[in-house]
Amino acid sequence: MSPPVSNELPLTLAAQQVSVTYPNGHTALSDATFTLTGGTICALVGVNGSGKSTLFKALMGFVTPTAGRVTIADAPVREAQRKGWVAYVPQSEEVDWTFPVSVEDVVMMGRYGYMNFLRTPRPVDREAVTAAIQRVGLSDLRKRQIGELSGGQKKRVFVARALAQQGRIILLDEPFTGVDVKTEEAIVTLLRELRAEGRLILVSTHNLGSVPEFCDQVVLINRTVLACGPTAEVFTAENLSRAFGGALRHFDLSHSTVEAHDGRQVTVLTDDERPLVLGQGGHLEYRDRAAHQKLVDEREAAKTTARDV
């Protein structure tokens, strides 16, 4: 069994000028460059067809970039995968839900990398699976065939698999689509815990409103990386308009009754259910500002200690 992740140095995931052209000649991604280091939740944001899933596939080596390269800890992705460092939570549409496997079986598939030639589960593997299932709140359903779950439960099965795998880099392709607020919050809480353990989390989402709530970094893409960096710097009205063009519903309330009534100027951007609210001067609004401030303080403190050590 590998030592707990938090004791290891955070990994660096780097995409260098990655381009992907599909066999039909369509270039879905060109010249994408960004670098992320462990202990972060990074949102991958872009319109439908902007190349989010393609970027994931390139990062995981499912498609070979036509140019550029992806490295993890300065080595090819393949090497990190052999060590079981990279976990992937697929989009629900990619899964065969009629397959005769139970929740437990699927989560156990995260442990194969740790097992022997025959892949016989050892007690540690069973414990890891039980713990992972418990963490996503599916203990009662662990024997269920995966097709007999609700949409939100299905998502959680694959999150549990990533947990059991103890990946140091976790990629999640749209974990929040079709998920209710409660499950979304449960997953977000989980992601925050994983960040605290020093893992690198990259998550694609259309919920612009919740991005500032839990993501400290953002990669904005539209067939290339438009902007990347800390949420406060990247998530500006200007950048978002660039990323989404006309696809965003944009309510500028500055000339509405809101302003006349309470003198505040507010901009609401929405791509999906949850709107993004920008305050005066474009600074981000948080639903729970105190919690966010706490996180920022914690990160600052962590940085200071890291420097001191």
Add this chain to the structure above:
Amino acid sequence: MFDHLLEPFRYDYMLTALWVSALIGAVCGLLSGFVTLKGWSLLGDALSHAVVPGVALAALAGLPFSVGAFTSGLLAAAAMSFVKLKTPVREDAVIGVVFTAFFAFGILLISLYPMQIDLKSIIFGNILAISPEDVVQLVAISAVCLLVIALKWRDLLLFSFDPNQARTLGLPVRLLHLTLLLLLSATTVAALQAVGAVLVVAMLITPGATAYLLTDRFGKLLLIGSALGAVTAFGGAYASYFLDGATGGCIVVLQTLCFLLALVFAPRHGLLAARHARRTTGLAGTLTP
């Protein structure tokens, strides 16, 4: 009366036919789990037809039939993946084009060059006249299949269910794919002897489909599939003695009967169970399949 029932066991050729059928039935049943879940049913059918030209060419060249059959099965599989990769034509159409081409070529060869092989025995099989060399070959193929699956079934399961996850964990996905294809081709060749080209595909699908109705666990599915395959193959061969009918036909009819029984009576996925669930849960039940 009892004596009469034991009669088949008194003949050596019948004894051989019985245990050889059971063995090949077990191996086919085991593989049928993968075939049905991977959606390879059509591929199994294709392979069984694609071996015919190989058999014909082997006969012309004086080589063992199995070598020719195996080679041409693999060639067909390779041709299918090549065409699929290079064209946007749908997979089922690609498989259809390739295997009928192979089959047609085989029939043409056999009709052009009168040779020692009997087309009928390739298409319908003839387990009663199986030669000792063929028995050895069949046992060897079965042993390899059973061993590989016993050792690597979990890897093959992951590959079948979620190839992306297999790749993510650094498993050799291409090698697993190739392994499964090789096992399938080899088993097809072996089973040709027992039931013939036309019915091989049933042995490679029906037990798996039946087992799918009976369990929700992959490991159990493999066990049930292979047990069903063995029992039906044995039973079919046994029945064919009394019916004086084609062994392949008897085996596959028996397998189909098992499938129908499961379809009606399976504890969770059977028609009766579904009906019962609807009745006990009232309206809500009718909404779930």
